[in-house]
Amino acid sequence: xxxxxxxxxxxxxxxxxxxxxxxxxxxxxxxxxxxxxxxxxxxxxxxxxxxxxxxxxxxxxxxxxxxxxxxxxxxxxxxxxxxxxxxxxxxxxxxxxxxxxxxxxxxxxxxxxxxxxxxxxxxxxxxxxxxxxxxxxxxxxxxxxxxxxxxxxxxxxxxxxxxxxxxxxxxxxxxxxxxxxxxxxxxxxxxxxxxxxxxxxxxxxxxxxxxxxxxxxxxxxxxxxxxxxxxxxxxxxxxxxxxxxxxxxxxxxxxxxxxxxxxxxxxxxxxxxxxxxxxxxxxxxxxxxxxxxxxxxxxxxxxxxxxxxxxxxxxxxxxxxxxxxxxxxxxxxxxxxxxxxxxxxxxxxxxxxxxxxxxxxxxxxxxxxxxxxxxxxxxxxxxxxxxxxxxxxxxxxxxxxxxxxxxxxxxxxxxxxxxxxxxxxxxxxxxxxxxxxxxxxxxxxxxxxxxxxxxxxxxxxxxxxxxxxxxxxxxxxxxxxxxxxxxxxxxxxxxxxxxxxxxxxxxxxxxxxxxxxxxxxxxxxxxxxxxxxxxxxxxxxxxxxxxxxxxxxxxxxxxxxxxxxxxxxxxxxxxxxxxxxxxxxxxxxxxxxxxxxxxxxxxxxxxxxxxxxxxxxxxxxxxxxxxxxxxxxxxxxxxxxxxxx
Numbered sequence: 001x002x003x004x005x006x007x008x009x010x011x012x013x014x015x016x017x018x019x020x021x022x023x024x025x026x027x028x029x030x031x032x033x034x035x036x037x038x039x040x041x042x043x044x045x046x047x048x049x050x051x052x053x054x055x056x057x058x059x060x061x062x063x064x065x066x067x068x069x070x071x072x073x074x075x076x077x078x079x080x081x082x083x084x085x086x087x088x089x090x091x092x093x094x095x096x097x098x099x100x101x102x103x104x105x106x107x108x109x110x111x112x113x114x115x116x117x118x119x120x121x122x123x124x125x126x127x128x129x130x131x132x133x134x135x136x137x138x139x140x141x142x143x144x145x146x147x148x149x150x151x152x153x154x155x156x157x158x159x160x161x162x163x164x165x166x167x168x169x170x171x172x173x174x175x176x177x178x179x180x181x182x183x184x185x186x187x188x189x190x191x192x193x194x195x196x197x198x199x200x201x202x203x204x205x206x207x208x209x210x211x212x213x214x215x216x217x218x219x220x221x222x223x224x225x226x227x228x229x230x231x232x233x234x235x236x237x238x239x240x241x242x243x244x245x246x247x248x249x250x251x252x253x254x255x256x257x258x259x260x261x262x263x264x265x266x267x268x269x270x271x272x273x274x275x276x277x278x279x280x281x282x283x284x285x286x287x288x289x290x291x292x293x294x295x296x297x298x299x300x301x302x303x304x305x306x307x308x309x310x311x312x313x314x315x316x317x318x319x320x321x322x323x324x325x326x327x328x329x330x331x332x333x334x335x336x337x338x339x340x341x342x343x344x345x346x347x348x349x350x351x352x353x354x355x356x357x358x359x360x361x362x363x364x365x366x367x368x369x370x371x372x373x374x375x376x377x378x379x380x381x382x383x384x385x386x387x388x389x390x391x392x393x394x395x396x397x398x399x400x401x402x403x404x405x406x407x408x409x410x411x412x413x414x415x416x417x418x419x420x421x422x423x424x425x426x427x428x429x430x431x432x433x434x435x436x437x438x439x440x441x442x443x444x445x446x447x448x449x450x451x452x453x454x455x456x457x458x459x460x461x462x463x464x465x466x467x468x469x470x471x472x473x474x475x476x477x478x479x480x481x482x483x484x485x486x487x488x489x490x491x492x493x494x495x496x497x498x499x500x501x502x503x504x505x506x507x508x509x510x511x512x513x514x515x516x517x518x519x520x521x522x523x524x525x526x527x528x529x530x531x532x533x534x535x536x537x538x539x540x541x542x543x544x545x546x547x548x549x550x551x552x553x554x555x556x557x558x559x560x561x562x563x564x565x566x567x568x569x570x571x572x573x574x575x576x577x578x579x580x581x582x583x584x585x586x587x588x589x590x591x592x593x594x595x596x597x598x599x600x601x602x603x604x605x606x607x608x609x610x611x612x613x614x615x616x617x618x619x620x621x622x623x624x625x626x627x628x629x630x631x632x633x634x635x636x637x638x639x640x641x642x643x644x645x
Contacts, residue, residue: 024287024364027440032355032549033365037438037542039477039514041507043488045361046549049557050354052114060117063098067121070097071128078397080129081412084255090132091169091211091644099125101165103140104149108161115291115353122295123302130416131256133299135169138207141292142424143170144214144235151233151276151284160214160235168213169644171238173203173262174285177630183218183231183282187630188264190219190234192227197234197274199242199267202630210248210258211644212238217264218281230279234269238643242267244635253415258642265634289424290364291356296420297349297374303417304342304378307385310408311335314389325388334384340575341377343568344547347554348373365437366546372430373543375420382414428536435535438542439528442521445469451526470518477515482507491552493559497569499552502576506545509583513541516590533595541586544579551575 027034032045052060074093080086094100102118104110113121118140126133140146145164148156164170179185188201199219209215215236223229236243247261276284315326315335325331352366386393389410392400397407421427446466454462481487482504491499517538521528528535555572559565604610 024283027362029360029362031362031365033369033542033546034362034437034440036510036545036549037365037513037517037538038441038473039511041481041503041510041549043503043549043553046351046355047490047553047556048560049351049553050358052116052354052357056114056117056357059111060113060120063102063111063113064117064120064124066097067099067124070094071124075125075128075132077129077409078407080131080256081409082398084250086129086132086135086256086258088644091135094132094136095166098166099136100139100167100169101145102136104145104161104165108157109165110145110161111165115294115356116350119294119298119301119349119353122298123305126299127302127306129256130299130303130413131254133302134254134257135208137295137299138172139164139170141295142172142216142288143208143212144168144216145170146288146292147216147233147275147284148235150287151280155272156235156275164214169208169211170214170216171206171208171212172216172285173206173209174218175205176202177204177261177628186218186220186231187632188217188219189632190221190232190269192221192224192271193268195271196268197221197271199234199236199264199269200632201264202246202632203262203264204630205249205259206245206262207257207259209238209262210245210260210640211642212258213643214238215262216275217269218285221278228278231281232278233275233281233284235273235275236267236269238641240267240269243641244637244639245641246635246637246639248640251419253412253418260640263635265632290367293367293371293424294349294353294356296423297345297370297378298353300374300378300417300420301342301346301349303413304338304345304381306413307381308335308338308342310410311338311385311388314408331388334388336574337578338381338384340571340578341381343554343571344551344575344579345374345377347550347572348547351550351553365434368425368430368434368437369539369543369546371424372427372434372539373547375417375423376427379414379417379421382410382417386410386414428532431536431539432532434539434542438538439517439521441469442518446521474518477511477518480507480511482509482511491556493556496559496566497573499555499569499572499576502548502573502580503552505576505580506548509541509545509587512587513538513545516587520590531595533593533598534590537586537590541583544583544586548576548579 030042030045032042035042035045070093075090076087080090098111099121101108101110102113102121103115104112106112122133122137125136143164144160148160152160160168174183176187179187188199188203190197190199197219199217201219203209203217206212206215215238217234217236218231219234221227221229221232242265244263244265245260246263249257249259249261251257251259275281312326312335315331316324318325320328326335348370352363352370355361355363355366389408392405392408393410396411397409401407425433446462446469451458484504487507488500488503491503520531520534520538524531551572555565555568558568
């Protein structure tokens, strides 16, 4: 058995190649969001709004009723916040309810809920306490059940899924102390040894890792005779000899989160526990996240609904200058933003989730946009709620209760929501990931033109292919239905507000977005990948257009089903008008910004040019290492693993 390998040193290009190899390369199904970035509003892909079957809806509603009762009677959010831990009896109650198996097929003992109802359940649980929602999400969205559902062998499913459905909590272990969104530098190794692998390494931020029974671990298999090698996924029993949970981490929010540091030292894992072939680990992780990411916007929707409820009740009760604060425009505009945005987020989530259930569309971009947009907008809504509540928004719920007022945890939800802009791909990484998918059509036909390592012959061939593609594509970006006054007439029914104008705006803006992307690629070519500010704005525009489309489709669906149709049209109209203002600002900032100046300032900051600006303060952060040492070897700390039975 060979010794564990050292942490690989990789170039920027090599790191990009690893990430690119892990991408799903083909588009075998249509994608509404992909078409949007190409300048095409494919409304037929999302309208009429897809719906679950009656049987799926009945099963989902029956479970939601049981879950609501459990959340109201068995989850004490104040206790979890105070003790920084979810009580064992609460977790065991969730197990008995079947909540660990919401997404697991009934033949393995799960509930077999659809993505739509799974997300509704997470929104409900997350509103009771976000740490409980995070526990269930990490277990099912990215933990053992989802990768096994997609890539596991029948034997693996038969062995592990029944346990995950009822008794065993799972966790997903990818991040390391010095490896975040750049997995090419992954240092944890899995060295082949007969019919097993020997794991060595340290994993950081292992959500559920402190209490988990089963782990999905990403490790690097060294290339050797008979072994392709590469980053590989394994199911690992957390009670295996050589596994030590060295620390339970504490955070600004989600105080009940069972998140830790896990060390593997000479841990033997059967080859039968490998998920997929060697080298497929990152592809498995990214594919799992395609739908797994929808769990975060689900809890963001729940947060938005709660923010709206508190804003409504408080702003009606609190009076200033002779009238409720809600009727002062400065406060009213915040309430309108919360209401309209909550409506749009739920529309975005339900639409993406139903498309995931039907499996007719490729939703990798839709899910990523939902995560990105949901996490950013929920944070803004919570921040506005704190502002509406004023000093009471900054005061803790415990302090409010102690002096006789309603214990509203507004500051807690702000802290709890903050992690969603980092979880499962930070906003910055999501911008780059979505941008890569958004320009995929361009790179597939013209990528070799901007690749410095391609030969002149390859570039000439790429030029010919690109000429054919753009000769057909570019003329379609000149005019479209968005310029015809009667387009999308379904969205202007008699007696209702007119949403058709918003869809015409989306169509025109999609073409403008595609033209802007093409111009940028022509202008910067190989340097396009360095223009992260530009790419981020392109993605943000696409997110707004997707949200506007979803809001309009949901409003029309509610109108046709007779459920709050008039009110839904009002909320969709308000959201679209607010969104259009943001879109226009983003379009302006594509070409008028401080990106170049910012780069110069950054060089100055890192070069020490402005250290004089840091004078006059005390740094309370101490002198420890920026990144903890994570050399493979035996544990030097006590094991704080705490399985729940």
